[in-house]
Amino acid sequence: MFSDFDFNVIWRALPYMLQEGLVFTLTLTALATAGGIVLGTLLALMRLSSLPFLPQIAAGYVNTMRSLPLVLVIFWFYFLVPYIGQWVLQSDRPIAVGAFASSLITFTLFEAAYFSEIMRAGIQSISRGQLMAGYALGLNYRQVMGSVILPQAFRNMAPVLLTQTIVLFQDTSLVYVLSIPDFLGAASKVAQRDGRLVEMYLFAAAGYFLISFTASTLVKRLQRRIAIIR
Amino acid sequence: MLSIEALSHTYGALTALTEIDLEVAAGEVVCLLGPSGCGKSTLLRLAAGLEPLQQGRVRLAGEIVGEPRFTVPPERRRVGMVFQDFALFPHLTVAQNIAFGLADLPKAEQQSIARLWVERIGLADLAGAFPHTLSGGQQQRVALARALAPSPRLVLMDEPFSGLDVTLRDRLRDTTLALLTEARVATLLVTHDPDEAMRMADRIVLMQAGRIEQAGQPLDLYDHPVSAFAAAFFGSVTILKAHAENGQVVTDLGRFDVPVQSGPVTMIVRQEALHRALEGGVMATVAAARSLGREHLLSLMLGATAVTARWVEGRLPKVGERIPVTLDRHRVHLFPPEG
Numbered sequence: 001m002f003s004d005f006d007f008n009v010i011w012r013a014l015p016y017m018l019q020e021g022l023v024f025t026l027t028l029t030a031l032a033t034a035g036g037i038v039l040g041t042l043l044a045l046m047r048l049s050s051l052p053f054l055p056q057i058a059a060g061y062v063n064t065m066r067s068l069p070l071v072l073v074i075f076w077f078y079f080l081v082p083y084i085g086q087w088v089l090q091s092d093r094p095i096a097v098g099a100f101a102s103s104l105i106t107f108t109l110f111e112a113a114y115f116s117e118i119m120r121a122g123i124q125s126i127s128r129g130q131l132m133a134g135y136a137l138g139l140n141y142r143q144v145m146g147s148v149i150l151p152q153a154f155r156n157m158a159p160v161l162l163t164q165t166i167v168l169f170q171d172t173s174l175v176y177v178l179s180i181p182d183f184l185g186a187a188s189k190v191a192q193r194d195g196r197l198v199e200m201y202l203f204a205a206a207g208y209f210l211i212s213f214t215a216s217t218l219v220k221r222l223q224r225r226i227a228i229i230r
Numbered sequence: 231m232l233s234i235e236a237l238s239h240t241y242g243a244l245t246a247l248t249e250i251d252l253e254v255a256a257g258e259v260v261c262l263l264g265p266s267g268c269g270k271s272t273l274l275r276l277a278a279g280l281e282p283l284q285q286g287r288v289r290l291a292g293e294i295v296g297e298p299r300f301t302v303p304p305e306r307r308r309v310g311m312v313f314q315d316f317a318l319f320p321h322l323t324v325a326q327n328i329a330f331g332l333a334d335l336p337k338a339e340q341q342s343i344a345r346l347w348v349e350r351i352g353l354a355d356l357a358g359a360f361p362h363t364l365s366g367g368q369q370q371r372v373a374l375a376r377a378l379a380p381s382p383r384l385v386l387m388d389e390p391f392s393g394l395d396v397t398l399r400d401r402l403r404d405t406t407l408a409l410l411t412e413a414r415v416a417t418l419l420v421t422h423d424p425d426e427a428m429r430m431a432d433r434i435v436l437m438q439a440g441r442i443e444q445a446g447q448p449l450d451l452y453d454h455p456v457s458a459f460a461a462a463f464f465g466s467v468t469i470l471k472a473h474a475e476n477g478q479v480v481t482d483l484g485r486f487d488v489p490v491q492s493g494p495v496t497m498i499v500r501q502e503a504l505h506r507a508l509e510g511g512v513m514a515t516v517a518a519a520r521s522l523g524r525e526h527l528l529s530l531m532l533g534a535t536a537v538t539a540r541w542v543e544g545r546l547p548k549v550g551e552r553i554p555v556t557l558d559r560h561r562v563h564l565f566p567p568e569g
Contacts, residue, residue, distance in 0.1 A: 136377070137310075138306070
């Protein structure tokens with residue numbers, strides 16, 4: 001199997017793999033993380049709210065998303081978003097949503113459910129005294145959350161948020177089912193074109209491993225530093 | 231400044247507060263004193279508006295800020311709070327913590343007020359430090375400065391010294407009192423420590439089981455307690471049972487007039503009630519003796535009655551020794567049995 005292992009295949013595919021595949025994967029990861037954390041934080045605030053209905057709506061959303069397989073959601077959104085767009089915009093034809101936009105929306109909505117659980121734990125880890133101290137100093141809910149509770153919750157939860165981001169980075173490879181040239185998709189394309197499955201899939205695996213392992217090592221280091229401060 | 235009228239509060243079936251009336255004038259320090267679970271912290275949170283009011287009324291400077299179904303939110307009451315764990319914001323520096331309640335002012339003014347306060351509490355060098363690098367006493371001072379910086383009308387303090395070690399407490403109580411007096415702010419301070427209340431308060435409100443047991447000037451509460459609970463709460467005492475006949479009890483300690491004609495009475499003898507008699511007195515036998523350093527704790531037998539005495543004079547007596555003692559009758563209190 002390794003007798004005709006050809007490094008040149010990888011070498012030739014490298015520019016395409018990095019410029020197309022890796023850039024897509026990293027961009028998707030970064031944007032979906034940002035969107036997921038923003039949406040997830042809002043969901044966490046809804047879930048912890050004392051107003052009527054908001055906690056139930058947020059809990060319903062989170063539980064639904066967490067009960068569905070990601071591949072299903074990816075498929076579902078890819079084929080349904082154009083029709084939802086058509087219905088929303090009242091146009092004659094399904095609107096064209098690019099593969100990138102579709103997968104970004106999917107991952108943002110899906111990861112928001114997970115990020116919201118992390119942020120909920122983070123907010124609950126801050127003692128009620130902090131909330132009361134904020135109110136007693138003349139701040140309203142929005143200000144107390146924005147400048148007292150959330151900054152601390154983010155700091156406490158930073159390692160967990162980043163770990164979830166690494167999971168997200170690996171999960172983005174599922175856009176493969178949409179034939180999108182992400183890092184894995186690009187490897188697969190070259191592999192099938194050149195008939196070099198072993199080289200290309202090994203290379204893809206090494207790429208994912210290297211990035212994920214480096215990132216989780218850095219997260220561990222960060223965790224240790226935060227533990228000292230607290 | 232603060233006025234609480236006929237306030238009652240329950241948690242489900244549990245009654246936390248019953249018919250509380252309370253006034254705190256500007257520049258006055260009032261201590262809410264009582265054992266844990268007596269409702270004093272609940273009362274503080276209700277005054278701050280951190281919990282909705284169920285019954286009664288809270289006024290600040292005459293204006294109603296809390297009634298059932300109406301509440302001015304805590305952020306608009308201009309009330310400062312100091313918490314037991316200080317609740318400093320760990321992600322902000324000392325100066326930022328102090329300036330936190332000044333969000334309405336322009337940045338430059340916030341900074342100059344914060345600078346003024348870090349100097350006033352003697353932490354000018356630590357203005358840029360984060361709370362977790364400070365000692366407990368420094369944190370307490372920052373918490374106080376943070377509460378006072380927005381010039382509140384009322385400061386509420388919840389056991390502000392209980393997390394600190396003993397030697398630090400005395401010094402900080404004086405500093406705190408000086409800052410409160412300087413700010414001429416009304417202060418309501420919750421504590422379970424009678425010494426702290428005696429030291430800090432202009433007036434003490436003693437609470438038990440959700441009710442006000444007794445309110446008045448510190449020395450009044452000490453000298454004229456209205457109940458056995460009030461008498462026993464300030465310092466250690468010996469509690470004796472006696473029986474009254476014709477408005478008097480006769481005990482091994484002597485004869486006392488009591489407010490009941492006949493029946494059982496509770497007799498409270500403070501530890502400092504007994505002294506060595508210079509002449510006369512009655513003979514007491516030392517049953518146990520332990521020195522606490524500057525004073526001794528003796529168990530004295532007078533006839534068949536054991537009384538604990540705080541002995542400040544001379545050497546530590548030996549067990550079995552007989553010493554002449556006199557009784558300070560102002561330090562003995564008699565009450566009809568509770569209930």
